[in-house]
Every structure is written in C-alpha cells, then in structure tokens.
Amino acid sequence: MSDSMSRARKAQRWAPYFFVSPFFLIFGIFSLFPILFTLYISLTDWSLNGAPQWVGLANYAEALQDSRFYDALFNTVLFMILIIPPQIVIALFISVLLTNGKVPFVGAFRLVNFLPYITTSVAVGLIFGILFDWNFGSVNSMLAKLGLIQENVNWLGQPWPSRFVVALITVWKYFGYTAVMFLVGITGISKQLYEAADLDGATKMQQFRYVTLPMLRPVMVFVILTTMIGCFQIFDEPYMLFTGMGSTVVGGPEGAALTGTWLVYDNVFGSLTRFGYGSSIAYMLFLFICLVSFATFRLMNKGEDA
C-alpha cells in the first residue's frame, strides 16, 4: 500500500516534465538550435555544396558596407512608422464601437473585419496587384472618376507609391486582428470603473481617455511590440506583388519594398546561396529588432510611472 502510494507520488512529481517535454523538444530542435547555429554560420563562409570556412566577423564587416542592408533597415523602420499608427487607431476605433452596445450587427462586423486576416497572402498579393495595376486597375480608375488624379499613378513601379501600397496591404490585413486583441482587452475592463466615471460626470471621451486607454496598456504594449517585429517579417505580400506576375524584381522598384526577411531570403535561397553572409544579416537585424523592442518597452513603461 505505502509502496504504491510513493510510486504514485513519484509519478506526480515527474509528470509535469513529461507533459512539457514534447513542446520543449520540438522547440529546442527546430527553433532554438537553428537560431543559435545561425550565429555560427554567420561567422563562416559557407555556400550550398562547400564546407564552412571560418572567417570571423568578415561577413558582418561586408554587410555594413552593403547598401541593400541599409535599404532593408530603412524600409523596416519606415514600415513601422507607416503601419503602426494607422493600424492602432483604426483597430481601437472599431473595438470601442463594437463594445459600446449601440452599434447593431456586431457579429457580422467582427467577422467581415477579420476576413483580411484569414485570406492567404498569395491571394492578397495577387488581388492588390490587379487592383493597383498602372493602366487598368480599379484604384486608378476610381481615383480618375472622382477627379482626384489627372493621369494614372504607377503604383507598383515607383519607390514611394510601392511602399505606400505595401504599408496599406499590411494595415488592411492586420487591423481586424488587432481590433480583436483590443476587443478582448476592453471586454476585460471592469464595468464598475465606467460606472464610477459616470457618477463623477465623465463624458464618453473622458472615459475613453482616462479609463479605457490606461486599462488597455498591456494589450497596447503587446500589439506594438508584435507589430514592430512583424515589420521585419513582411515578405509574402510584397514578394507576390513584385515577383508574382512573371517579373523578378528583388525588393520591388529600387529596393523600395525590400524587407529584412526578403534580403536574407535573397542572399541564401534566391539569387545567391551565401549561407554565411545571409546569416550575418539575419543576426544584425535580430539585434536591431531586440534593441528597438527593448527601447519601446522601456519607453512605454516609463509613461506609466509619470
């Protein structure tokens, strides 16, 4: 009896390790190891069929001279600036509207705004490519009808319009998803806070400013950080947009839509097969993203103390 009791207790002690092991095993082999091993690769000269040659920091030195590296860095930062503010404003607006209890058809609106998120990126790239076509796209013909443009805009053939389209696609794709995050956050705010604010005579705007926004801070931090990291990852849609129609322009016109992931892809799996060099670029972008995220995190938490 006492023997079986102790065996059961032993089992209970080991069970949690057993239960978490599949996750950490798969994670260790397929995520953690590659990230660490990429650091080693970045210190070598390694091409598809050759053996790795130790070259120290030479790849990093080369990347710092590479104008495409700076293009990717610049574009990533630019996309953060172009994407994060509108995405958050629209998502906040929707989530407030859909939780105030005054707007009908909440379920239908929620679903429709979530549709872009479930649409596969290949479709998004293709559809927007057609809508923004220079000569025959709906967007140009609509703008012309409204008298907003004199001649058609070559959206996908010029650097700044291209960047604008990529930013627009990204906002379009993720605002509904972000809205759900805020929706979840707002649903979690205690009704009593609003009742108290009501009693104090606070207007709806004041309630939003002094109750909703502060209570959403954790969600906000999460959304901003993940979107910033997401800006590094942008790849599928511009890749489809600029290489899907038979052309093979790496990074769009003049590299205007070249993102970190695309640059790494092109150096390793695309026009070149330089594993070492691609890895050094991935690592530098990784460090850059860590620094920016950390700075943002500190900045946002500082705001809380004030």
Add this chain to the structure above:
Amino acid sequence: MNAARKLGFGGWIGFLLMLVISVVAFYPFYSMIIMSTYESNELYTGIKLLPGDYLAENWKSLFSIDFMNYYKNSLIVAVSTTVLGVLVSAAAGFAFGKYEFRFKNILFALLLATMMIPMQFGIVAFVLEMRWFGWLNTLLPLIIPPAANAFGVFWMTQFAKSAIPDEVLESGRIDGCGETGLFLRIALPFLRPAFVTLGLLFFLWSWNSFFVPLIVLNDDSLYTIPLGIRALAGQFRADNAAQILGLTLGTIPVLAFFSIFSKNLIEGLASSAVKG
C-alpha cells in the same frame, strides 16, 4: 421603440463609419471571388462588381493542372499540424497550469520570451538542419516544427488553470488513475472548448503558410495551395483568373470554419484574457 430611435445619433454615426471600414475590408476579398468568374484579360478592364460568365473555363484550366493534389497536400499538412499542435499545447498547458515543479517559472519565462522571436532569424540553419534530417522536399518541416507554438502553450495554460478543478484531479488520483490517465481522461475533456479556438488558429496559420514551404519544397507534387497557385503563373503565362479561382477555393474552408466559430474564437480569446 423602433431600431432607428434606439440607435440614436451617435449610434448612427458609429454604424455608418463601421460600414465604411467594413466595405474597405471586404472589397478586396469580394473582388477575389468576383474575379474568379472572369477571363484573365477582362480583369484589367475597370471595376467589377457582378460575377462574369467564365467560371467554368477557369475551373477547367485550374483542374487541368494538379490542383486537387495541392489541396490534398494542404489538407494533410494543416490537419496534422492542428492535431499535433493542439495536443502538444494542451499537454504543456496542463503541466504549467496544474502542477508545481522545479524550473516551472524559468521555463514559462522562456516560453513567453520565445513568443516574440520570429523563426525567420534562424531560417538558414533550419534549412541546413532539414537537409541533414533528409526532410527537404517532404511535408515534415511544415508539420512538426509549427506544432510547438509558444502562444498555444501560453493560451492552454491560462485555460487549464481555471477550467480544470483541482478536486477532480485529486479524486482521480485517489481512484488510482495514473498521471497520463488524468491528462487523457480528465484534463482533455475539460480543455475541449479551448481546442476549437486554438485549433482554428493552428489550421489557419498552417493553411496560409508560404515562406517555409517556398524554401523547403521543390517538388511540384508536394506543393501546398499557395505554392501551387504561385507556380501557375509560369504554366499559363499568368492565367490570373484561374489562379484567383484556386485561391478562392482555397479560402472557402477557412472562411466556413471562421463563420461558424467566429463567436467562439473571439469569446475564447476574451475569456482567456480576463482570466489571465
């Protein structure tokens, strides 16, 4: 009281703004469906709001290539990842939510940290690793690695904490149920509501994934829908309409799931956040 009165002025403004945003959100999606019924050349002739009459032709050219095979590959990958991912997340979430053990807090912190690190940073080594394993040009890299999803574990942990009562586990132990039995017979049924939400997300991420398949698959017969559709560009001198029909057909299952479970999904996410 009629609906218009109840809505009030502010409500109407909100409703109209919401309508405008929704039209913008919906238009490209709607265009996709409409475009799949036109001939490719016609796609570039102004705004289309009504369906055309070319659906049958597009259907024919789409199925003249191996579209069914792409569909099958996508299904194999997405269903396997979903089942595996949900189970892996549930097991780890059960452990984090319902047991006390050494290193628990460290492991959980590690988990949260990894939620922020995109796999793209390690992609070069990942592909070399796949080559060593002999997994290049198989579906395994699309099935096994995504099953370990930090968000999934985090989410299951929050859910397990509140959904599985300690007393039930204790009485199971008194009845002589082993720990694995507790997980399979007691924990899993309690976690079932969370499976729907998490399963949907796993399915969606897998179904739409493009970057990793693009890198690890070379063999046309293994292509998933996104890759197969992209490859169509070359085969038909960019028969865009047939491509778009393929994408529309590829979106329908996800759309159906989400329409059915969208309430469930959002409430599931909401309840976990409240409890967390």
